[in-house]
Amino acid sequence: MKPVENVHREAEALEGIVPTVDLAAEEGRKDFYGRAKREHLAPLWRVLHGLVTAKPVTRAAPAIWHYADVRPYLMEACELIGAAEAERRVMVLENPGLPGQSRITQSLFAGLQIILPGEIAPAHRHVASALRFIVEGKNAFTAVAGERTMMEPGDFVITPSWTWHDHGNEGSGPMVWLDGLDMHIVNMLATSFREDMGGKAHRLERPEGAAPAEFGNNLLPVDVEHRSQTSPIFNYPYRKSRESLDALQRTRAPDAWHGYKMKYINPVNGGWAMPTISTWLQLLPKGFRSAPYRSTDSTVFTVVEGRGRSTIGDQTFDWGPHDIFVAPSWMAHTHQATEDAVVFLYSDRVIQEKLDLFRESKEKA
Ligand code: 1HN
Numbered sequence: 001m002k003p004v005e006n007v008h009r010e011a012e013a014l015e016g017i018v019p020t021v022d023l024a025a026e027e028g029r030k031d032f033y034g035r036a037k038r039e040h041l042a043p044l045w046r047v048l049h050g051l052v053t054a055k056p057v058t059r060a061a062p063a064i065w066h067y068a069d070v071r072p073y074l075m076e077a078c079e080l081i082g083a084a085e086a087e088r089r090v091m092v093l094e095n096p097g098l099p100g101q102s103r104i105t106q107s108l109f110a111g112l113q114i115i116l117p118g119e120i121a122p123a124h125r126h127v128a129s130a131l132r133f134i135v136e137g138k139n140a141f142t143a144v145a146g147e148r149t150m151m152e153p154g155d156f157v158i159t160p161s162w163t164w165h166d167h168g169n170e171g172s173g174p175m176v177w178l179d180g181l182d183m184h185i186v187n188m189l190a191t192s193f194r195e196d197m198g199g200k201a202h203r204l205e206r207p208e209g210a211a212p213a214e215f216g217n218n219l220l221p222v223d224v225e226h227r228s229q230t231s232p233i234f235n236y237p238y239r240k241s242r243e244s245l246d247a248l249q250r251t252r253a254p255d256a257w258h259g260y261k262m263k264y265i266n267p268v269n270g271g272w273a274m275p276t277i278s279t280w281l282q283l284l285p286k287g288f289r290s291a292p293y294r295s296t297d298s299t300v301f302t303v304v305e306g307r308g309r310s311t312i313g314d315q316t317f318d319w320g321p322h323d324i325f326v327a328p329s330w331m332a333h334t335h336q337a338t339e340d341a342v343v344f345l346y347s348d349r350v351i352q353e354k355l356d357l358f359r360e361s362k363e364k365a
Pocket of ligand 1: 167
């Protein structure tokens with residue numbers, strides 16, 4: 001059946017949406033629709049199936065960004081604008097199905113940030129939470145809520161909601177990381193605030209290493225009172241996560257769908273490390289082929305090491321270190337590793353779980 005004319009634009013383009021109304025009878029209702037519109041009233045029956053879809057619907061498409069293609073743009077951006085002027089010198093990864101929206105999935109942001117030796121990305125804070133996943137460089141720090149951490153490739157760093165944060169590069173080469181943020185969720189709920197500190201770094205209140213000492217060794221301070229829903233560990237070093245995956249690989253067989261996939265957790269409550277973004281580190285051993293998996297959480301992948309190939313829906317992408325790719329909601333995907341490969345992933349699964357929305361489906365290989 002053809003869609004009813006003027007049906008909600010969203011609905012029109014989407015397959016599987018069957019209008020509930022009789023096309024021939026619509027002519028006789030036009031006058032009613034026109035008068036209702038002037039009263040800011042609209043008939044649900046023209047949009048119902050576009051509002052409540054039979055399966056997940058997103059305009060986000062499977063896509064890949066090869067780091068070799070993106071890196072020259074990051075370097076060129078450095079010639080065109082300073083970190084201070086830009087506030088954050090980030091090239092946004094725009095999902096090709098969602099142009100101009102600063103979205104890599106329907107709900108999440110991704111961007112690559114570059115900071116040169118001697119530069120500072122000045123302190124600010126916002127309600128949106130951020131994650132950083134370090135791509136290349138050394139001797140750069142991020143300071144969060146009064147404590148610094150040095151960042152190394154593969155480290156997963158968190159900036160919790162409404163915490164002051166700034167970044168600085170004290171090394172001799174460029175520092176690049178992937179930024180993942182939840183501001184689209186914050187904005188959908190119209191809950192965004194931000195503040196700037198006026199171009200400088202914020203004041204340090206604790207020595208470097210305080211957070212990992214208190215929370216990073218399977219110990220918690222007695223009488224711990226951590227009110228935030230974000231993990232108090234704000235740097236999960238790659239060295240430790242990688243070691244865990246390596247040991248796991250020697251002690252058990254890979255999961256058919258996930259290979260070896262570990263979630264980053266908040267040591268205070270055992271839940272996800274962040275309240276709005278789920279994160280994982282995954283090892284796909286050489287020669288491994290995952291069985292088809294799909295889930296309602298559109299997922300961003302970035303490769304730390306190794307090479308392989310993923311099929312997402314009907315597209316296949318070859319990937320290597322630092323490439324970033326995205327699997328939209330409910331689109332089946334499989335991975336194949338041609339070398340031992342380590343991949344970092346993030347999605348909005350934690351929100352979906354809290355709201356009883358999350359679904360997944362595992363097919364046999
Ligand atoms: C932000 O605050 C950072 O603090 C990075 O490094 C990327 C993208 C959008 C909005 C705020 C950062 C961001 C961001």
